[in-house]
Amino acid sequence: MxxxxxxxxxxxxxxxxxxxxxxxxxxxxxxxxxxxxxxxxxxxxxxxxxxxxxxxxxxxxxxxxxxxxRVPLQHLTGETTFYGVDLKVEPGVFIPRVETEILVETTLQHFEGGTGQLKMLDLCTGSGAIAAALADQFTQRARATRTWAIDVDPDAVKLAQHNTRHYNVSVLCADATDTEAIVAADPTLADQLGSFDVVVSNPPYIPTATPVTQPEAEQDPHVALYGGSPDGLAVPQQIAAVAAEWLAPGGFFMMEHDHTHAAEIADALHKNPLWHQVETVQDLTGTQRFVSAVRA
Ligand SMILES: C[S@@+](CC[C@H](N)C(=O)[O-])C[C@H]1O[C@@H](n2cnc3c(N)ncnc32)[C@H](O)[C@@H]1O
Known part of the structure; x- marks a missing residue:
């Protein structure tokens, strides 16, 4: 003993x-x-x-x-908690980060006091953390939700299906930067372009040459970290374009990004007549980590 x-x-x-x-x-x-x-x-x-x-x-x-x-703690316990939701975690799929909870918080604030069902899309869902947390929180606020969550990695899709099983979520394996691929994965979406209330995303966004500094992050798959171009902006920019296609007029978009991209991403959305109320949102450390906008 x-x-x-x-x-x-x-x-x-x-x-x-x-x-x-x-x-x-x-x-x-x-x-x-x-x-x-x-x-x-x-x-x-x-x-x-x-x-x-x-x-x-x-x-x-x-x-x-x-x-x-430096094996991540979550890989040892097989679990984590994200915005009050217990999630399964597996090696090979991105571990949800506490910073991302601000994306959930800001989305909830945007819809505070509203009523009626919300149709949501989580692009690059990973473990399904954001989709599960939003569905859970809206349920607690007596708002029904219908969510689609997309990831290109079959392992992430399987895990997200498990983590969102208690909510009204369809998890699809598709390239989230390609609207046709999303529709091909679920043909019922074909006539739902321009009808979503919420599009959220924490896409890969790290510039290619930026080394990962935390030993634990080396365990995250590269497809979850690097943004598809040397400056890391390719996937985030495509996600913003895809979000504009799915959102209804007045729909809410929020995306996490690299702190070095804050001005560039906000400027691009400001200049685009498809977007209103573009705002850069900070995380709890004061880092400019998110953009939010409303579909014109
Ligand atoms: C940074 S992780 C975020 C995961 C989750 N949203 C979260 O916040 O914990 C990015 C995710 O995007 C996925 N991904 C990368 N490129 C993608 C693409 N083109 N289409 C769909 N998913 C993609 C990766 O597989 C990974 O699961």
């Missing part, structure tokens, strides 16, 4: 030495994951100085060792 406080302290120390930003929080996540208890229950176990079984302690040590080599 090993004391829970000693185990936690050892994991914290190991993660701290490995340069992990939040060793205390991550140690608690690893230990509560292995023990299959909530963090609240772990707090109680700590206060009581409880012991844990040898096999659990060994499993915790194994996960801590892997984390110290």
């Amino acid at each position: 090993a004391n829970v406080n000693d185990v936690l302290a050892a994991v914290q120390h190991q993660l701290h030495r490995a340069g992990i930003d939040s060793p205390t929080a991550e140690a608690a996540i690893i230990v509560s994951h292995v023990l299959e208890v909530t963090r609240g229950k772990l707090g109680v176990m700590r206060a009581l100085g409880e012991d844990i079984a040898e096999d659990s302690a060994a499993r915790i040590e194994q996960l801590a060792r892997a984390r110290a080599t």
Whole structure:
């Protein structure tokens, strides 16, 4: 038997030495994951100085060792939470980032106080995080939703299908920059161009030459990171063009982008008569990370 406080302290120390930003929080996540208890229950176990079984302690040590080599925490636990929704996470599919929650928050604010069903499109859906979070939040606000979520990667599509299974979401495998390809994946969409209330996207946008600085991000697939051209703008620009095709007049568009693209993307939308109310939106660190606009 090993004391829970000693185990936690050892994991914290190991993660701290490995340069992990939040060793205390991550140690608690690893230990509560292995023990299959909530963090609240772990707090109680700590206060009581409880012991844990040898096999659990060994499993915790194994996960801590892997984390110290910078395997993403979410790959070790197989899960993450995005805007209050529990999601399955798998190697080979982009791990949803907390920064992207502002995209959900801003979209919800835009529709605050409204009524009626919302038809939504999530381009480059990855794990389905944005589609699931928006559907979940609108449901909590008593608004029905019908969503299509698109990704080009079959592994992402499979995962997004799982993560959005409780909501009214069709996940399609298609190139999100190609409207014809989207319609080919679901012919019922053929007569729905110009009828959507919401188009959201967190597309790949990193310029080709920009190295990934976080060791964990090296585990994200390249197709999820790099924006399809040396400046990283190709996919985001095509996504904006596709969004304009699907949105109804007055429909809301929001897209995450590289902070170096903020002025260029906002200028392009400002100059385009298809868009009104173009705004650059910051994330919680003050980084210019999103553009939002309303279809004219
Ligand atoms: C940055 S990840 C974002 C995933 C998810 N929206 C999120 O915020 O967690 C970008 C996603 O776009 C997908 N993708 C890249 N190019 C695409 C394209 N042309 N059409 C559809 N999906 C694409 C990748 O497979 C990846 O899942």
